[in-house]
Amino acid sequence: xxxxxxxxxxxxxxxxxxxxxxxxxxxxxxxxxxxxxxxxxxxxxxxxxxxxxxxxxxxxxxxxxxxxxxxxxxxxxxxxxxxxxxxxxxxxxxxxxxxxxxxxxxxxxxxxxxxxxxxxxxxxxxxxxxxxxxxxxxxxxxxxxxxxxxxxxxxxxxxxxxxxxxxxxxxxxxxxxxxxxxxxxxxxxxxxxxxxxxxxxxxxxxxxxxxxxxxxx
Amino acid sequence: xxxxxxxxxxxxxxxxxxxxxxxxxxxxxxxxxxxxxxxxxxxxxxxxxxxxxxxxxxxxxxxxxxxxxxxxxxxxxxxxxxxxxxxxxxxxxxxxxxxxxxxxxxxxxxxxxxxxxxxxxxxxxxxxxxxxxxxxxxxxxxxxxxxxxxxxxxxxxxxxxxxxxxxxxxxxxxxxxxxxxxxxxxxxxxxxxxxxxxxxxxxxxxxxxxxxxxxxxxxxxxxxxxxxxxxxxxxxxxxxxxxxxxxxxxxxxxxxxxxxxxxxxxxxxxxxxxxxxxxxxxxxxxxxxxxx
Numbered sequence: 001x002x003x004x005x006x007x008x009x010x011x012x013x014x015x016x017x018x019x020x021x022x023x024x025x026x027x028x029x030x031x032x033x034x035x036x037x038x039x040x041x042x043x044x045x046x047x048x049x050x051x052x053x054x055x056x057x058x059x060x061x062x063x064x065x066x067x068x069x070x071x072x073x074x075x076x077x078x079x080x081x082x083x084x085x086x087x088x089x090x091x092x093x094x095x096x097x098x099x100x101x102x103x104x105x106x107x108x109x110x111x112x113x114x115x116x117x118x119x120x121x122x123x124x125x126x127x128x129x130x131x132x133x134x135x136x137x138x139x140x141x142x143x144x145x146x147x148x149x150x151x152x153x154x155x156x157x158x159x160x161x162x163x164x165x166x167x168x169x170x171x172x173x174x175x176x177x178x179x180x181x182x183x184x185x186x187x188x189x190x191x192x193x194x195x196x197x198x199x200x201x202x203x204x205x206x207x208x209x210x211x212x213x214x215x216x217x
Numbered sequence: 218x219x220x221x222x223x224x225x226x227x228x229x230x231x232x233x234x235x236x237x238x239x240x241x242x243x244x245x246x247x248x249x250x251x252x253x254x255x256x257x258x259x260x261x262x263x264x265x266x267x268x269x270x271x272x273x274x275x276x277x278x279x280x281x282x283x284x285x286x287x288x289x290x291x292x293x294x295x296x297x298x299x300x301x302x303x304x305x306x307x308x309x310x311x312x313x314x315x316x317x318x319x320x321x322x323x324x325x326x327x328x329x330x331x332x333x334x335x336x337x338x339x340x341x342x343x344x345x346x347x348x349x350x351x352x353x354x355x356x357x358x359x360x361x362x363x364x365x366x367x368x369x370x371x372x373x374x375x376x377x378x379x380x381x382x383x384x385x386x387x388x389x390x391x392x393x394x395x396x397x398x399x400x401x402x403x404x405x406x407x408x409x410x411x412x413x414x415x416x417x418x419x420x421x422x423x424x425x426x427x428x429x430x431x432x433x434x435x436x437x438x439x440x441x442x443x444x445x446x447x448x449x450x451x452x453x454x455x456x457x458x459x460x461x462x463x464x465x466x467x468x469x470x471x472x473x474x475x476x477x478x479x480x481x482x483x484x485x486x487x488x489x490x491x492x493x494x495x496x497x498x499x500x501x502x503x504x505x506x507x508x509x
Contacts, residue, residue: 001286004316011313012302068300070266072317073289210268 001074005082006089012065013086020053024097032105050094080209084202087128091121115187122194129201136205139212218242218396219263219364224272226262233258233420235272242363243393247411247428248400249495251503255420256400257297260368263398264294276364290318293362295370299353303342307352310341311359318360326359332381346373354382358389365389365397371406379406386410404495414491416498423502428491435494436469440481450475453497465489465497 010017069079098117102109130153137146218241225234233255240246250256261267263274265281274281279288301310307330315321330337335351344352350373357365365386371379387410389395399407404414414431416424443460451468461483466472469486476484489497 001317007316008313064300065302067298068302068314071264071289071294071296071300072286072314074286074317075265075284078286 002078002082005069005074005078006085008069009065009082009086013090017090020050024050024094028097028101031101077206077210080206088125091125095121112187115191119187119190119194122191122198125198126194126201129198129205133201133205133208136208136212140208218244218277219398220273220275221263222273222275224259224262224274225270226258226267227270228258231255231258231420233262236422238415238422238425240364240396240398242396243390244413245390245397245407245411246399246413246415247404247407248398248415248417249402249404249499250400250417251402251499254417256417257368258420259417260294260296260366260398260400263366264289264292264296266296290320290360291363293357293360293365293367295350295353295357295367297368297372299349301341301349301352304340306340307335307337307344307348310352311337311356314356315359320361322359322361326355329355329358329385332385333378334381347375347378350374351378351382354385358385363395365395365399367398368400369402370399371401371403383410404492408491414495416495416502418499418502424498431494432488432491434468434470435489435497436466436472436486437463437489438466438469438472438476438484438486439463440476440485441483442479442481446476446479446481453501467497 066076066079066083069082070076095114095117099109099114102113102117134146134149134153137149140146219239221236221238223234224236224238225232227233231253236259248256248259258267262269263281265286276288276291281288302313305313308327311326311330312323315323315326327337330351333351333355335348335355339348341349341352350370354370357367371382374382383406386397390397390410397410399411401407412428414424414426414428415422439457440462441460442462445462449455449464449466449472451466451472453465453467455462455464457463462481464472473484473486
């Protein structure tokens with residue numbers, strides 16, 4: 001049933017997937033034939049845009065899909081899992097495309113660059129899950145739980161600003177990093193922490209999802 | 218076929234249950250209740266789309282489980298809201314839903330859509346409320362479900378579609394191995410369909426009875442008496458212009474017998490429609506709850 005749910009997610013987003021693939025191909029061909037090195041800020045903008053597009057498309061209409069799918073012979077946790085599986089799979093495709101682009105266009109492209117791209121994508125997904133948790137908390141009772149969460153997240157932001165750590169993408173000649181892991185010197189540890197953070201937040205969102213009955217409220 | 222034991226669920230101020238309900242194969246059960254009585258909450262628990270707080274639900278001796286949705290293979294469900302993939306045609310929506318059911322028949326689905334005058338080539342977002350309901354009905358009835366769980370399924374249907382829908386339901390139930398749970402607050406809809414009625418009020422089952430038994434026992438009784446007897450048994454409501462009296466009794470035979478013993482004049486009794494009985498049951502349960 002999980003496979004069928006994932007297939008349904010792909011079908012539901014088929015059109016945008018095709019457009020995404022076509023635009024990636026155009027970008028790929030253009031950059032390969034023209035052979036221009038992109039300034040870091042343009043590359044960062046484009047990468048952020050792609051990732052946010054993938055996430056936005058995946059989440060749009062998600063509530064309706066969930067409400068339909070939970071009525072079928074599946075359980076809500078499978079529906080939850082299939083939705084996130086689809087987003088993560090799509091993001092990993094994007095990372096793979098960037099890696100292929102890097103390998104084919106730059107002799108200096110190293111595994112370290114791939115690691116940075118991966119942590120960058122993890123960072124974007126981290127933000128998304130934080131927002132998803134906030135939305136799911138809105139259906140929990142009592143309602144102030146959501147506001148406590150928002151307060152907590154803003155407090156975290158305040159602490160980050162206080163200590164000079166800004167949320168966002170850090171781009172420099174070494175590549176791109178994403179807070180909260182950008183301060184870690186070791187790239188291997190950075191990747192590990194990125195994955196752990198995503199896993200932890202996904203587990204949190206799952207717990208909120210299960211307790212909120214949000215797919216029907 | 219279906220066993221619900223001590224089912225409980227709370228939503229803010231509203232509390233459902235504990236509910237005990239058992240439905241045998243071949244039974245067509247009408248679930249009747251006012252708005253907010255708990256019908257939809259009961260069905261959502263049954264479908265596992267909300268988490269029950271206590272109790273068990275068993276279908277064909279298989280417990281509804283949080284670890285697998287397979288037990289829902291045998292259920293055809295029309296909820297109070299019909300979500301679909303809005304950018305897909307009715308046909309594609311059905312094909313997608315169908316892949317989750319092992320005994321799905323796309324041919325049957327298409328035939329049913331034709332009977333209900335539903336254009337499957339249109340996108341779901343272009344469907345009216347009634348047409349979305351039709352699509353939900355087709356989806357619920359195309360996989361040989363052994364238990365139909367229908368929550369106000371005729372909402373938005375035009376009279377012709379409603380008639381065809383009732384016809385389809387009768388055909389589905391003819392085999393005798395299928396059970397029906399039909400929630401409505403319009404009892405007239407299921408007067409000819411249901412053979413058992415369960416009344417829900419404030420989240421609790423207040424009456425569970427065979428429809429024919431209700432029709433037999435509930436009576437409207439009129440009589441003439443200069444001084445009407447006190448404490449007439451089983452009276453639910455009472456009105457009339459002195460010296461003529463009209464009462465509604467939930468046990469007409471006993472009430473009539475009591476009145477005869479008191480030598481009232483012009484004693485007459487008549488059967489009540491199921492709709493009238495339902496209204497009286499819900500009114501009296503509401504009165505009792507307010508009294509408590």
